[in-house]
Amino acid sequence: MPLYRDEAVVLRTHKLGEADRIVTLLSREHGKIRAVAKGVRRTSSRFGARLEPFMVVDAQFYEGRSLDIVQQAETLGAYGGDIVGDYASYTAANAMVETADRLTDDGNSLQQYLLLVGALRSLARREHPAGLTLDSYLLRSLAIAGWAPSFGDCAVTGAPGPHSAFVVQLGGVVADAVAPPGSPRLDAATLALLGALLSGDWPVAEAADERTRSQATGVIAAYAQFHLERGLRSLEHVERAGGPR
Amino acid sequence: MYEGIVQELIDELGRLPGIGPKSAQRIAFHIVQTQSFDVTRLADILREVRDKVRFCSICGNVSEQETCSICRDPRRSPATICVVEEAKDVVAIERTREFRGLYHVLGGAISPIDGIGPDDLRIRELVQRLADGTVTEVIIATDPNLEGEATATYLTRLLVQPGLRVTRLASGLPVGGDLEYADEVTLGRAFEGRRLVES
Numbered sequence: 001m002p003l004y005r006d007e008a009v010v011l012r013t014h015k016l017g018e019a020d021r022i023v024t025l026l027s028r029e030h031g032k033i034r035a036v037a038k039g040v041r042r043t044s045s046r047f048g049a050r051l052e053p054f055m056v057v058d059a060q061f062y063e064g065r066s067l068d069i070v071q072q073a074e075t076l077g078a079y080g081g082d083i084v085g086d087y088a089s090y091t092a093a094n095a096m097v098e099t100a101d102r103l104t105d106d107g108n109s110l111q112q113y114l115l116l117v118g119a120l121r122s123l124a125r126r127e128h129p130a131g132l133t134l135d136s137y138l139l140r141s142l143a144i145a146g147w148a149p150s151f152g153d154c155a156v157t158g159a160p161g162p163h164s165a166f167v168v169q170l171g172g173v174v175a176d177a178v179a180p181p182g183s184p185r186l187d188a189a190t191l192a193l194l195g196a197l198l199s200g201d202w203p204v205a206e207a208a209d210e211r212t213r214s215q216a217t218g219v220i221a222a223y224a225q226f227h228l229e230r231g232l233r234s235l236e237h238v239e240r241a242g243g244p245r
Numbered sequence: 246m247y248e249g250i251v252q253e254l255i256d257e258l259g260r261l262p263g264i265g266p267k268s269a270q271r272i273a274f275h276i277v278q279t280q281s282f283d284v285t286r287l288a289d290i291l292r293e294v295r296d297k298v299r300f301c302s303i304c305g306n307v308s309e310q311e312t313c314s315i316c317r318d319p320r321r322s323p324a325t326i327c328v329v330e331e332a333k334d335v336v337a338i339e340r341t342r343e344f345r346g347l348y349h350v351l352g353g354a355i356s357p358i359d360g361i362g363p364d365d366l367r368i369r370e371l372v373q374r375l376a377d378g379t380v381t382e383v384i385i386a387t388d389p390n391l392e393g394e395a396t397a398t399y400l401t402r403l404l405v406q407p408g409l410r411v412t413r414l415a416s417g418l419p420v421g422g423d424l425e426y427a428d429e430v431t432l433g434r435a436f437e438g439r440r441l442v443e444s
């Protein structure tokens with residue numbers, strides 16, 4: 001099948017030659033796609049802004065030897081424009097697409113696709129604070145990838161919670177009996193917030209105070225960096241509420 | 246693969262931005278085959294450019310002196326600064342002959358996924374240039390793509406202060422195109438940036 005069509009979200013782009021770009025997309029059914037968009041950097045390009053990061057498109061591709069070629073693209077969700085209007089949302093979206101890029105390959109990607117599109121849409125609509133949307137996305141995308149952290153029962157023995165020792169390397173909270181000495185401890189409010197972010201319980205998540213949110217952010221960042229080899233480059237640039245103006 | 250030194254030349258050329266393997270091969274064979282091609286002159290210029298050209302200490306534009314010819318030109322207005330991503334954008338705007346102020350070259354756009362944050366660009370230098378109140382307008386002329394827009398968002402928020410006008414280059418429909426081919430973002434921007442034609 002030299003031609004195929006799919007819905008996809010643009011993760012990132014790289015310049016190629018004079019006026020082209022290599023576009024990396026996460027598709028609904030074809031996993032991650034790397035395709036050349038010809039002439040896209042010319043101001044007269046018929047693609048316009050359709051193949052910019054965070055855009056969701058219905059696209060037709062021509063299957064090439066190493067890279068595919070984007071033939072047509074129609075917009076399904078123009079989230080990029082709204083996301084760049086808010087700097088915190090932009091930095092959060094960067095961390096999301098970088099995570100999606102790292103967690104997916106050519107294989108089945110439907111769950112990751114739906115999660116990412118939902119999160120970008122939520123950022124564009126300013127449904128929740130950008131930092132919370134990102135934190136929830138990170139936990140849920142890692143969970144889909146098979147690294148669901150435990151915030152209740154012990155991640156090692158399964159002993160019913162609550163437990164307070166949190167060990168990234170062991171997969172979440174662990175019972176005192178198996179916690180290595182000096183393990184960091186999390187308070188009940190932080191664990192409740194983490195659980196809410198993982199399950200998508202927004203009323204609980206948004207009720208958390210600043211201090212609890214920043215605790216949870218630190219835990220999630222450590223957890224994500226541990227599971228994604230080489231870490232996420234964009235995470236250190238993410239602007240958090242009350243961050244540098 | 247070609248023999249030894251020819252392949253080395255192709256490899257070196259292929260490392261240059263915008264030159265793919267095919268172009269590298271074409272240029273290499275042009276150099277090898279064309280007797281009239283002055284190799285010495287090209288080699289000399291490459292060496293000279295490396296030795297002489299640096300970045301203007303005020304605006305970051307390329308320059309053969311401590312400051313560039315635009316910053317040194319007394320006819321240019323110091324009240325307006327146009328902020329661009331790259332030195333080649335200065336050339337593009339100069340070609341229009343529309344702008345008579347000064348420039349500030351950021352050295353790129355904010356792109357966290359590439360590890361580039363505000364501190365990696367010449368943003369602190371821009372803020373310093375605004376400190377004495379001479380500048381009354383900053384025109385943000387970053388690229389009309391996602392990273393350029395995000396950089397404009399960041400700068401706008403950072404620079405807003407009494408007595409300073411912060412403007413953004415209008416973006417919208419490309420001249421010479423058909424409306425029906427415009428994408429949603431471009432068309433949306435064109436509506437935002439519409440202007441009065443009759444009053």
Ligand SMILES: [Zn+2]
Pocket residue numbers: 301302303304305306312313314315316317
């Ligand atoms: Zn200068």
